[in-house]
Amino acid sequence: MANRVLAALKHTILALDKTAFLNLYKSLIRPHLEYASVIWNPALKRDKDTLEQVQRRATRLVQGLSHLSYSGRLASLQLPTLQFRRLRADVIQTFKILKNIDNINYSRECPECGKAMFQPVTINHKHSSSLWLSPYQPPKLLQPDFPANFEDN
Structure with a gap:
C-alpha cells in the first residue's frame, strides 16, 4: 500500500x-510502513530491505536531494532509518508493558507466557542498570499423539 501511495504522490x-515532502511522507506513507511494527517486526534481511527501499525511493522525490546518497538524504531531511524507528517502537512497547501502562491480554492457552516474558531481574552492578529482563523461553507446544507410520491396514 505504501508503494501505491508513493507512486500516486x-x-x-x-x-x-523538504517541508512539503516531510508532511506528506509522515502522514501518507510512513504509517503504512510502521503499522503494528511491534507485532510483526520483520526478521529477514530481505523484508527489512524491502521496507527500507520504499523510504529510499521516497527520499529521492525531494527537489535537490536526488544526487545525495541515501544516508545523506536522511541526514538532510532529519529522518531516521525505518530499522531505528522499529527498534524505538519495541523499546517503548517494552517500557509500557513493564510499567503496566498497556493492558496485555495473554492467550487462554498459555496465561503464564506473558508473565514470564517480562520478568525483571535485580542485579547489583556498579556501572549498570539495576533492572534487567530475563531471557524468555517459550513453552513447548503440546504435540498430538499420532502413530509414527501411517500405513493402510
Whole structure:
C-alpha cells in the first residue's frame, strides 16, 4: 500500500520541497510502513530491505536531494532509518508493558507466557542498570499423539 501511495504522490506532484515532502511522507506513507511494527517486526534481511527501499525511493522525490546518497538524504531531511524507528517502537512497547501502562491480554492457552516474558531481574552492578529482563523461553507446544507410520491396514 505504501508503494501505491508513493507512486500516486510521484505522479501527482512534480517537485517537492523538504517541508512539503516531510508532511506528506509522515502522514501518507510512513504509517503504512510502521503499522503494528511491534507485532510483526520483520526478521529477514530481505523484508527489512524491502521496507527500507520504499523510504529510499521516497527520499529521492525531494527537489535537490536526488544526487545525495541515501544516508545523506536522511541526514538532510532529519529522518531516521525505518530499522531505528522499529527498534524505538519495541523499546517503548517494552517500557509500557513493564510499567503496566498497556493492558496485555495473554492467550487462554498459555496465561503464564506473558508473565514470564517480562520478568525483571535485580542485579547489583556498579556501572549498570539495576533492572534487567530475563531471557524468555517459550513453552513447548503440546504435540498430538499420532502413530509414527501411517500405513493402510
